[in-house]
Amino acid sequence: MFSFVLTNNYQEMSRVAARFIVKQVLQEEKSVLGLPTGETPKGVYTALVRLCREGVVNFSKVTTFNLDEYLGIDPDHRSSFYSYMREHFWDHVNLKRDRIHIPSSLPKDEKVECTRYEQLISQEGGLDLIVIGVGINGHIGFNEPGTPWGTLTHVCQLSTETRKREGARFQENDRSPERAITMGIKTIMHARKVLLFASGREKADILSEALLNAPTPNIPASVLQLHPCLTVIADRAAAEKSVKKPALKSFHTQESIQEFELI
Ligand code: GLP
Numbered sequence: 503m504f505s506f507v508l509t510n511n512y513q514e515m516s517r518v519a520a521r522f523i524v525k526q527v528l529q530e531e532k533s534v535l536g537l538p539t540g541e542t543p544k545g546v547y548t549a550l551v552r553l554c555r556e557g558v559v560n561f562s563k564v565t566t567f568n569l570d571e572y573l574g575i576d577p578d579h580r581s582s583f584y585s586y587m588r589e590h591f592w593d594h595v596n597l598k599r600d601r602i603h604i605p606s607s608l609p610k611d612e613k614v615e616c617t618r619y620e621q622l623i624s625q626e627g628g629l630d631l632i633v634i635g636v637g638i639n640g641h642i643g644f645n646e647p648g649t650p651w652g653t654l655t656h657v658c659q660l661s662t663e664t665r666k667r668e669g670a671r672f673q674e675n676d677r678s679p680e681r682a683i684t685m686g687i688k689t690i691m692h693a694r695k696v697l698l699f700a701s702g703r704e705k706a707d708i709l710s711e712a713l714l715n716a717p718t719p720n721i722p723a724s725v726l727q728l729h730p731c732l733t734v735i736a737d738r739a740a741a742e743k744s745v746k747k748p749a750l751k752s753f754h755t756q757e758s759i760q761e762f763e764l765i
Contacts, residue, residue: 504570504713504732508741512701514547515737519633519699522733523550524559526631526695534623535567536632536685537591538643539583542701543635547590554595561597565626569621569643570684571632573657577607581672605655605658605683616683620655623685629693636700639663640708640721644684647720653686671673687725695731698723701742709736710743 509515523546527533537543553559568583577584584604592602603622609615623629634642639661645653646661659681660668669678690696700709712723713734719725726732736744 503733504727504729506741506745507733507735508745509735509737511737511744512545514553515699515701515735517549519546519697519735520549520553520565521533522697522735523554523631527559527561527564530630531560531563532565533630534567534626536567536569536629536634536690537587538569538584538633538635540635542699543633544590546633546699550553551591551594561595563601564597565601566597566603567626567629569632569683569690570682571605571607572679573591573609573612573681573683574679575607580605581678582607588623591665603688607683609683611682616655616657619683619685620689622690623655627656629689631695631697632693632695633699634690634692634723634726636698636708636712636723637664638667638704640712640723642687642690642722642726644682645687645722647722649719649722651686651687651691651719651725654689655683655685658682658684691725691729693729696726696729696733698726698732698734700734700736702737702743703739705736705740706743709734709740713744 507518509518554561567585571583575582579585584607587604603660604618606615636642639647641664644658644660646658646664664682672678712721713727715724717724717727
């Protein structure tokens with residue numbers, strides 16, 4: 503069982519997801535958060551930055567771990583997830599630098615880096631909440647189809663499909679990386695709460711496959727069905743194949759979020 507929150511559009515999805523994250527931090531000021539990158543979270547980060555500036559949320563005691571990072575590019579490369587996070591979130595909120603974590607994109611020893619990252623998450627007491635987007639092929643983090651469910655943080659080979667899509671994040675002269683470090687499926691599933699969000703029609707098929715079909719390693723996101731505390735926030739376009747479409751009331755507060763019947 504999981505909660506499914508249906509929103510009218512991307513902006514509303516972003517605001518509701520941001521409130522969900524803020525609620526976590528208000529409940530536990532020392533929250534440990536797992537954070538994603540990609541197009542989908544940009545609106546969430548914008549909303550979180552605004553809420554932080556307005557004094558609604560204080561990130562000074564929060565610890566964050568990013569889900570993944572490319573391998574083989576400089577952290578300051580314009581397309582690294584490190585740069586993405588600085589641009590969209592880190593540089594605009596009152597997170598403490600020493601509580602921000604992301605896998606190294608140029609580790610001396612890749613295996614050592616994966617173990618270090620996983621151990622750091624454990625030392626912080628594990629993730630209270632992990633926020634996740636979904637790739638078109640169902641990947642979560644960079645756990646591509648077929649990734650075993652027992653995986654911890656590891657080096658992964660990006661699929662041709664993912665590389666093609668990720669290529670859009672890279673400028674013409676930059677070659678998009680072939681490998682990355684990602685939290686594993688087990689790392690993700692160990693988080694106490696999971697928030698999955700999706701927006702747009704291009705995510706409709708994969709979202710319904712991930713949520714409505716039997717969980718399978720071929721659709722990594724489908725494992726999330728087995729998590730005891732999963733919330734899915736999707737806009738109408740992404741949800742069109744997953745939920746019946748009741749007349750939607752627009753809502754303004756976290757409390758008025760409604761749950762919808764799955765198809
Ligand atoms: C990348 C990230 C994922 C993200 C996915 C979808 O591959 N590693 O964490 O969920 O992209 O991104 P988008 O939101 O751009 O569709």
